[in-house]
Amino acid sequence: MEAYIIGTLIVGFIAGFLGQRSRMCFVGGIRDLYLIKSTYLFKGLIGFLIAAFVGYILFNNNIAFPWFIDKGVMTAIPGAPCTIGLAGYIVAIIGGLGIGFFAVLSGGCPFRNTVMTAEGNKLALLYVIGFFIGAVIFHLFVFGFIQDLLGC
């Protein structure tokens, strides 16, 4: 358990350092691909997917080939509404559209905004504060609402 806590801190530190040096942003990559046909940032997403896939094959976290799981891997986590079956797909569509839309309006994905906070951007700082408060709001109000709405 302590190894995991320290591990997240170290991985976060490395990711923050590299993120500041590379300006990596997944949503920004999709935006640039659409807007100015530039694949520079989008390659970050491709590299991430390939490397994570290789990592999961090397450090086999209970993936047995064929590795497609359509039960949703989130089932073990409390705090995730509706992860199984049709409701899981509906939730994925609502959540995905919402993240993409509002992340573009805020100038990048949460990772990029956190990095920008550390660079001294006051607007991004307000974004991160809103991010933390949003988590509390989600569990106080939205979580129950989604569960009632989809009946799960």
Add this chain to the structure above:
Amino acid sequence: MIKEKEDIVKKIKAFRISPWMAGAIIGFLAASLQKIAAMTKPPAYGFCMACHARDLINSIINPIAGTDLGIASIVNTIPTLTVIGILFGAFAAAIIFKEFHISKVDSKISYLKMFILGILVMNFALILSACPIRTSLRVAHGDVIAMVGLICIGVGAILGTIVLERRVEV
């Protein structure tokens, strides 16, 4: 000799890593962290902005306010520190390469806008229960629902871009 040294200093100051390499390194670390730390219980949980921030804030608030806000079962006592790590890492990089400067913003409306956008993004991310990074991690893990989520993030991002374009034109 002095010129060579200056060149080296210049090269160090201009050190940049391409997003391709950064993504690959972060992806590999995130995928291998859980196995190394022997924490395989929630799958694909090595790196997430939204979920780890949620774990951090809720595990601070729960003992103080006596509430029972949801956190991942592995972190009942100590929170995950990804967000703190990112802040320190990016701050260190910004200081080393002299890119730290506090921005000047005059309008208070843009503060309010970013604050509300932060709340909205966090809520949608927790509805999907993954930020864009963890969605990619889940896709690499082989989760079909997350694939739908990633495609929808792309569609949503394109919609948002169109809205931004229109606003600029008008």
